[in-house]
Amino acid sequence: MATDFEEFHDELRSVAGDLLAKDRDVDWAVLVDAGWTGLEVPDAIGGAGATFAETAVILEQIGRAAAANSYLGSAVLAAGVLNLLQAGAPTDELLVAVADGSSRIAVVTEGFTVSAGALSGHAEFVPDAAGADQLLVLTGAGAALVRAADVTVTAQPVVDETRRLATV
Helix, strand or coil, X not given: CCCHHHHHHHHHHHHHHHHHHHCCCCCHHHHHHCCHHHCCCCHHHXXXXXXXXXXXXXXXXHHHCCCCCCHHHHHHHHHHHHHHCCCCHHHHHHHHHHHHCCCCEEXXXXXXXXXXXXXXXXXXXXXXXXXXXXXXXEECCEEEEEEHHHCCCEEECCCCCCCCEEEC
């Protein structure tokens, strides 16, 4: 006998599979309309309040369809990192922006430092940075939010056509 949890995942898997069968290269607006960008955003601030288990179902279907989109970098990684940061107005505002699709945030996990209040560095293979409007840069000192227009972001050629990586 299937549990409610399993039934929900089966339904989510079916809906995601159907959507991706129509067009494997779904754009950001479709991901937002499907509610996928807000899965791991707390429901108290407008997200679905789901867990990574539900996100994994979507990721599995994206992989199965060999779909090229920015879901992993701009929704999953961004929401995951933001959920780990101190809760409060700035973080909540960014989570809302991820959920409602008004901002595409790429996460830069290495290569940057802060010295005398200035952020500097270089990172390669940053998922979905090309096309993001903001970068959440993680350093030993914490996290910094940077407008993508204020730095150089260059798409990197990769063998995997489903991934969009960039140099920042």
